[in-house]
């Protein structure tokens with residue numbers, strides 16, 4: 307074993323959360339070991355539809371990643387939603403947009419960004435095997451290289467950015483709370499030449515209880531995806547290809563899928579419990595999926611991974627004076643995480659069970675279909691740029707009731723965005 311290396315921060319996991327935090331810690335003058343088990347800088351997460359919600363756009367801009375995403379063909383994205391009441395299509399707001407770019411491009415791009423940052427050592431092909439402790443405090447990680455060599459990396463702060471199963475959390479004895487039972491499986495594949503009803507938008511069909519998606523991506527790729535309740539899984543899996551194609555035939559306005567245009571294998575997700583990780587021991591913090599991992603139906607995890615990385619750095623970057631100061635700063639970060647994501651996480655978890663709409667969802671989604679301004683309000687919520695209490699403010703609920711009452715009297719009102 308070589309001499310232990312000393313850093314301010316050791317981050318385990320060089321994906322969206324880890325690379326964001328490493329880049330911003332490095333820019334703040336902190337020394338960072340960014341530890342990634344994959345040996346290849348081009349490795350990427352395959353099972354991700356990668357709609358990055360507008361909530362993360364300020365972080366992307368701050369990182370300077372927007373320029374790289376757009377140079378690589380990534381798209382500024384707006385959304386539209388189909389429910390039993392028809393399409394809700396908010397007006398295009400040039401200042402509020404998300405991004406669509408395949409992980410094949412995004413993950414390596416973020417690693418390069420981090421590795422180019424002074425103070426950051428990107429250590430590819432190093433798997434964290436053990437957390438190091440001193441008097442009950444986490445003080446580093448032991449890693450193992452591809453060829454079996456081991457090393458110790460000592461750090462004032464160890465950050466778990468190693469995904470929803472977070473091996474380092476397990477090594478530190480930290481569990482995750484599961485919120486609500488996850489009730490839908492999912493499948494996705496890339497296509498080309500789909501004739502979409504709103505070509506430049508991410509489209510979501512809420513079919514009560516199943517769900518369909520199409521997302522425009524870089525290089526002319528378009529993603530088709532579905533989520534359906536788990537009772538359908540055995541029959542679906544028995545003839546996967548047929549089931550996948552047949553599912554979309556019943557979806558209103560869904561483009562006809564042609565196998566000749568299929569550009570990737572169909573891959574799937576069988577289960578995805580909503581996880582919120584418990585308090586870490588002193589000297590440790592979690593970001594990204596390792597901290598909070600919600601149902602992918604609403605496409606929030608990538609954005610939250612980047613935002614969480616930024617919030618951790620903002621809370622802790624100037625707090626390395628003493629261990630107590632650092633622990634307080636990690637506590638503050640956890641408060642930010644709870645206040646920014648807690649409400650969203652709860653609602654997402656609740657809908658992930660596979661249920662249909664509740665009365666408040668019926669009210670808000672129907673109003674969004676019937677009124678363009680209300681569609682804008684609803685989409686700010688879906689983009690996670692406003693908190694739950696603002697989305698469901700009494701004035702907004704009253705407005706939704708008024709819109710629906712008016713619609714009852716004048717049913718010929720034109721749907722939003724048409």
Ligand SMILES: Cc1cc2nc3c(=O)[nH]c(=O)nc-3n(C[C@H](O)[C@H](O)[C@H](O)COP(=O)(O)OP(=O)(O)OC[C@H]3O[C@@H](n4cnc5c(N)ncnc54)[C@H](O)[C@@H]3O)c2cc1C
Pocket residue numbers: 318319320321322323324341342343344351353354355356357358359432433434435467468469470473474492575578593594595596602604605606607608609610611
């Ligand atoms: C089917 C599906 C669809 C999704 N679609 C969307 C979407 O449209 N929009 C959206 O915003 N989110 C989506 N998500 C969620 C999104 O993929 C995750 O939230 C996001 O990848 C989390 O990023 P992360 O950096 O926290 O973790 P990850 O991307 O999971 O990365 C963890 C990293 O840690 C590394 N690692 C793990 N263990 C170790 C170890 N012991 N030592 C060193 N390194 C290690 C891994 O190799 C990996 O690089 C989807 C998820 C699924 C499953």
